[in-house]
Amino acid sequence: MAASFATLHVLFLVWFLPATFSLSFFFFKAESISNVSCYEKDKQALLTLKRGLADHEHVLSSWSDHKDCCIWDGVFCDKKIGRVSELHLSYSRLGGEISGSLLQLEHLKHLDLSYNDFNCTLIPSFLGSMYSLTHLDLTSANFSGLIPHQLGNLSSLRYLSLWNNSDLYVDNLRWMSGLSAIQYLDLGSANIHREVDWLQIMSKFPSLSELYLDNCQLDSLNPSLGFVNFTSLRVLNLSGNHFNHEIRNWFSNLSTSLLTLDLTSSSLKGDIPPSIFNLEKLEYLSLLSNKLTAQIPDSLGQLKHLAYLDLGLNSLNGPIPSSVRNLSRIRELYLDQNQLNGTIPKSLWLLSKLETLFVGKNSLTGIVDERHFQKLSKLKNLYMSEARLFLNVSSNWVPPFQLDYASMSSIKIGPNFPSWLQSQRSLSFLDMSMSGISGKAPSWFWNWTSNITFINLSNNHIECDVSDIFLSSNVKLLNIANNSFYGPISTFLCQKKIRKNKLEVLDASNNLLSGELSHCWKYWQSLIHLNLGSNNLAGRIPYSMGALGNLQSLRLQNNRIYGDIPSSVKKCSNLRLIDMGDNHLSIIPLWIGEMTNLLVLRLRSSEFKGYIPPQICQLSSLRVLDLANNSLSGSIPNCLKDISAMALPDSYDISFSFTYWDIYTSYVENVQLGPKGKEMEYEENLKLVKLVDLSSNNLSGSIPTEIWDLSELHFLNLSRNHLMGKILEKIGSMKELESVDLSRNHLSGEIPPSMSNLTFLSLLDLSYNNLSGRIPSSTQLQSFDALRYIGNPQLCGDPLPKSCTIEEQSLNKSPTGSVEDDSKNSNFYIGMGVGFATGFWAICGALLL
Template structure:
């Protein structure tokens, strides 16, 4: 279905677990409120020199004036006894430019924070290693690049070093760190540390180190052979998003008993979870998600009496969930989804979980089996329970959950009628996903509180006139942004009440029993990014009011009864996907369609379109140039993310003759399908400029002329279907350059001459060339005559001769009409081919 349930907790928990050494630099404050001393003139001039070298787009340094005492400048703190600058808080000011060496004149500076600025991938200044008074150096997310300077190892007083989230930093070794004898907090996240194989031994030698953050550092070994690692003071360890393709080492169980936070998610860890890891009695946060761990969850998990967050999702864990989990009375977050865990989950698993508010159990073959009168001890905020067995009856325990914000119960085996209390039971709900069940409900009974942003009831048995839902007065103040009611039993005409639904971003009413026209009032949906009305009985014109929906990225009106493609379609310049197949469209393909420069999918197949193919298709730059469109923007246009989940648009396409559903992978598709129409004229030579096109289908039309000579320049093509037209001439030799081609169909045309030689073209069945009586060469059983060989020499390889087959076809060509003999020749070719 069109929803994805991969949790986003590994990002969101940054908010929950801020660094222990969380400093005042989190806030940018005005220094005059805490300082009443006069600034040293030497320090003042040093700061003014620093300012001159910086770019200050947000004017965050506007208070830095020669006419003011520098101790009252924003971001400046002076020692109240001596009037010397001791701290600089320049965080998140969008500063850039050059960091002046005048900072060296600030002899008493102990705190420097330049985080969340943009220094345009310049190196970290080496002179910072000569600022010996520094105790805190924070350069997090400031866009520094290059080698981390060894000189930083001279800062023997440094307690807090944060170089995290500068994605292009690297080290050649870490031996220089031995001088950081006072270090307590170290963040090198996103720096490339893979060149230092002894990183673990080096890091473990700091006696005061309490927090170590090495996420996304391209580390590949935790040295499993080590029996002991001397992290004596460690309280927080983050080694997430590395490449540890081995088991969790035993030395983890010997970590400091003060460890309260351990992140190992998104590595390649395998093997069992060692039971001893649950002996770290002070552990409050354990994240082993997104690995390849297998085996059961150890029952010793119940020993973690202080555990607040346990995340084991997206592994290969099997067996049953131990009931000892129910002893974790302080547990707030439990993630066990996307595993191979089996068996029953019942009341005992939640016995003491009174603080649980975030539950992720989705996509595991579990059976949630509780009594119908069960009242849970918890109040959930987030319930992610899709693709586990909950039904057949509607879960009555939900009625007790008055704080619920996110409900994900897709594919949960729930059937029968939705209870009357369901649509009124909570005023805090923001997302409801009940898709892919067997729920019956009259849409007029649906009530949405003003907080609901996502309603996904696709693939159920909701029934009744669509207008009875859209036009009811009690939900006119809705804030709905996603509505997916596809694949239900909705009926009637689309209403004229769209002015009450102007928050909608994604609308899918496909695969219902809707009739009538598209109302003009749908133009009120000015925030709409995707509009899907496919597989209904909607008729008539597409109203021009939809021009107002200029944010549309996806339009799917396929499988309806519509009239003509409007000329104003060219004004929808943000459009990425246009699917209008099988909707009885008549008339021409408007030239204006070439103005859709961002278009990646153009599907007009199986209509009654006539005239020629526009010769301006090369103007669709997203199909002509690599990286002409930001893929991340493309993805986000068709994905609606919300807490720990997302709604993902899906489109049914026919890229290789078989209908397929595209969701997250839609961003990779570039397709033109104009098949099964009444198009005439030639294939425009300009189509060869679409060098990024992957799927081209022009079959079952009345196209004439030659295949474009430069078709071989379309090197990304995976599928080409030009069958059942009236194309003539030779197959261009450039087609041998299409090395990615996995489907080719040129059958039933008037093509002649030798099939060009290439590994690719000869790999297809003879059926793909059948119905071209004057075509010869492998894989057809008809070999080319000497005359044909001389006229159609292939640039690749040599021509094999089969004199027996050649004489058969020479005889036919000299005495028979090829059109009259086509059927018989086809049968003979297949017989001979199968014989080979």
């Protein structure tokens, strides 16, 4: 199990956004709220607006000519004059066209069209003529194109948000000078790269309090005039840009006002400058996911008002400064995924308001005991994974905190099962994998909390009868791989008390589970990833597994399962990975071609007989085809070129195809593959593999011409079969090949000179065939050991000890070879023979006379 913590912090923010911001949902009003009559001109303008909009949810059903418009849903009127002053139409799934009739609403101050879908249309330029507007919110409304310059005419506008629209851009920002009253400005996700003076323009707004320019493709923090002065700025968000330079000192000019500074994922590098820590009123600072180096300055302690600090995912080194003791108001502290070393300073454990502490994935050392946690009664989220720490607490310790999230993978916790967990009644995420825990899991563990959602106890030495496992209905992920869990699998899957479950990931691989796969799969229809590999399971694959309609990966490898693969499995149409290797199965089913989403098919060492069905070529997305070490016969299907994923470059990122994501964690699939003759585990790098392995079967005939069209293939293994014919010159076009094994067949002819073009080749084995002629001369082909060529009596040249004769050399004079030259040479020798015979008999005839 692995989590990509590059996004974990962001996911935490998204998770808690509803608690931080109040969303402006559609506001419904009762008729009794207002006794002011609607102005008729405004009413007709709104009815015209309604006719142009696509109202998918009928949220404008109250907009009727028979009702006063001041009591319409989303409409607010000035109580003194009866004119429409506010339109709140957010989250309404509106689309269509925004009518220019809005211009008739002369007293409209507040217009909110956020979180609708206007299908990538332009922002109406006439909005710049609505001079009474003070609030304009077009957030996530799916507008695109050039941001109209006319918006700069709104001199009364105090709030403008264009965040998260589709491909908005500016050609310049000079038009913004007219927004003299602006206080809140959000252009997040708009492309403002063309405006080089963006910093000067933004700093000239005297009332600007909040500025959001995240993901705006900015590349410079250098002011062209050398000075920046945001006199009123309290929030500055420049995250997700591409600055690729150091943090500039002009930030120190903001010390009198700035409360929030977000520079997340902005490609900043170098040291953290001391000027950052002059922002003494700062409450929120994020430098997450940059390229910052050196040590965390001791001046960090100057930020005494800081409640949130994120320095995670950088390359910071050295110790955690002891000055953290001054951060007495800190609630969330992220220092994870750096190169910090030394022990955690005692002063950190005194931060009594701390709710979130992330220090994992560092080189921190030392013992953490119960005394360290005495002051942390408010702690809810603790991430200490992958550090050199030892959690040493007594068996009767009762922590002062109630955790929601506990990630302690790869730190020393065992050998005893941590009994303090029993006191944690709010825990929803628990990762104690690779923690040295051994012995029996206590009986209370599976019943102790009803809130648990994710449990990872993998890679320990825990013993447990699976019939004792009781899963809360909230559990989504259970990873108990690489332990000593035992007992019949059916007792776990079929027990009535866990039939109502939401389990999405079950990994019980590499345990001691036994018995036959049950017929209870109808109770597990939420499963996405299922791994029961490397146990002692026996019997047939039950037909009921077809009930797992959401399944994306099915792994039953290395068991004692026998018989056919039931046709019901094709109902699992979302399957991307099937691994049934190392079992006792019969034939590859013809319906396999219907599994069109399949990316990995591993059926090696499973006693398959018969032919390779040509239907396998219908799997156009297939990246890994591993049928090695079976008893397959017949020829290799000549339609393999139809597997386009192996013939064409990737058109999209398939990382998520092998990964399960949730708010707290991820689970990454791993597969055992042997592309270079030695089996290796592929996990994160599985997305990079393109492989065909048909080795150790009884395949015959020639290698189909079409297989050389798989130009994106990385690994090709056809060894230990009965293949005949030649290696075609086309192999030289397979330039991505890293490994080729064609050994122990009956191949003949020369080694194609084009093989010298395979510059990525790190393994080549052509031994024990009937190849002949000189091994083509190239740095690549001569770099392999002679053992890779032996067993070909007619083969000669370096690296073999056998030198080539004149005749053998003439067969392969140049890297490209020449049929025309061979023909000329042949004609020359034939002519010489005829001439010799004619001259010989002429002389003999003369002597006889």
